[in-house]
Amino acid sequence: MNPPATKYLITHLRHVDIAMPELDTQLAFYRDLWGLTEVASDSGIHFLAAEGSPEQYVVRLRKDPMKRLDLVSFGAATPADVDLLSSQLVRDGVRLVHEPRVLDTAGGGYGVRFFDIDGRVVEVSADVAVRAHRVIEERESIPVxxxxxxxxxxxxxxxxxxxxxxxxxxxxxxxxxxxxxxxxxxxxxxxxxxxxxxxxxxxxxxxxxxxxxxxxxxxxxxxxxxxxxxxxxxxxxxxxxxxxxxxxxxxxxxxxxxxxxxxxxxxxxxxxxxxxxxxxxxxxxxxxxxxxxxxxxxxxxxxxxxxxxxxxxxxx
Structure with a gap:
């Protein structure tokens, strides 16, 4: 009998969130030149989606005096997988930013945040609402x-x-x-x-x-x-x-x-x-x-x- 297949808890990359002082010019770059679509904004935070992707957003921009990487977000299949991952991280001494909880962000969902070994914030989430997206047409030079x-x-x-x-x-x-x-x-x-x-x-x-x-x-x-x-x-x-x-x-x-x-x-x-x-x-x-x-x-x-x-x- 073959051994059971390994169950991997991380399914895909969701979004990358960055902060910077010059928010207005950064927003104009990603929206008007790079080809992303602004789908939501709240108190100096802007959420940008790729038209061909079911993810609620792929880039988050936040105004801050410091230039920094706010977080990198990955998907999990189910809330149970988020809980399982969180328990494994705690067991192994990884420092959590917060325990699994309902996320108050575009698309919602259920997720956990923690620091990686270098001090970056990583998020893993499930049950994020799927965004209505479309097929990118021929010669349409925007991100899928x-x-x-x-x-x-x-x-x-x-x-x-x-x-x-x-x-x-x-x-x-x-x-x-x-x-x-x-x-x-x-x-x-x-x-x-x-x-x-x-x-x-x-x-x-x-x-x-x-x-x-x-x-x-x-x-x-x-x-x-x-x-x-x-x-x-x-x-x-x-x-x-x-x-x-x-x-x-x-x-x-x-x-x-x-x-x-x-x-x-x-x-x-x-x-x-x-x-x-x-x-x-x-x-x-x-x-x-x-x-x-x-x-x-x-x-x-x-x-x-x-x-x-x-x-x-x-x-x-």
Whole structure:
């Protein structure tokens, strides 16, 4: 008899919440240029949805004197799974922000919040109301959904181990920098190659937030719209080897890196074996050879500013 399949409690990435002093220009960027839809606002907090996604929102913007990552939110299948995860976290000594409870936010739901090993706030929720969404049309260059989030850590091996132990994330692939060792770890919570990646950086910070487009044409049209509006490009357009996805990276108005992507690989979890990809091979960073070289400028922008909100829960 085969052993029972492992039950994974995390199902998917829901939303990424960021705070910044310059809220008005940040809101205008995500709503009017990047292509998200404002669905709710309350006392200086704005909720932005992707038109093709059933999630109530994929980005939350909050005005704050400090620039920070407020939280990263993941889905669970049921409230019972949220309770089970919470009990496991408490058993293992993970510090909760709050115990499982009804969430007072767009879409409601039932969730728990806690700090990860680096001091970020993580939320896991279930029973969030599904948003009415639609099929993104051909040539419509707006995000279909949130794709993934990448986080910087000065001790990435420990961070990767923490996400594996406590949230059951599985390693898909690793990037290796010659002379500097392993550099980025791609972690999945479902068949998508990665919903989270952990990058080696000089401090804890947000590396980038990635948004899935309908296809190659829509991805390039969105990239072109950013360029025509003089949004600072960091890297791209190109196509990574890890995940086999396209990439164009830009800076939002608070200096966070955001990405348009498409065609992120799905893996067979029963047969997939992680590999180490060496960045000395130019095809690893960009299979097409169309992107600007990875240099100190790209690295510095990706490091972002040190997160000022570590081990401090956002007010909402």
């Amino acid at each position: 959904r949130l794709s993934h989030v990448v986080l910087n850590s000065p001790s990435p091996e420990a961070t990767v181990a923490w996400y594996g132990r406590h949230l059951q994330f599985r390693l898909s692939d690793t990037l290796h920098l010659p002379g500097r060792g392993d550099f980025m770890w791609f972690l999945r919570c479902n068949p998508q190659h990665h919903s989270v990646a952990i990058a080696r950086g000089p401090h804890v910070a947000l590396h980038h937030i990635s948004f899935e487009m309908r296809g190659i044409d829509e991805y390039l049209r969105g990239t072109g719209r950013m360029l025509r509006n003089d949004i600072e490009k960091i890297w791209g357009p190109g196509r990574h080897k890890a995940g086999d996805n396209t990439f164009s990276y830009f800076l939002d108005k608070a200096g966070n890196t955001v990405e348009y992507t498409t065609e992120l690989e799905n893996v067979d979890e029963d047969t997939w074996h992680p590999s180490v990809m060496h960045m000395s091979d130019p095809a690893v960073t960009d299979q097409w050879g169309t992107a600007n070289p990875v240099n100190e400028f790209v690295a510095a922008k990706s490091f972002n500013d040190p997160d000022k909100g570590l081990f401090v829960a956002p007010p909402v």
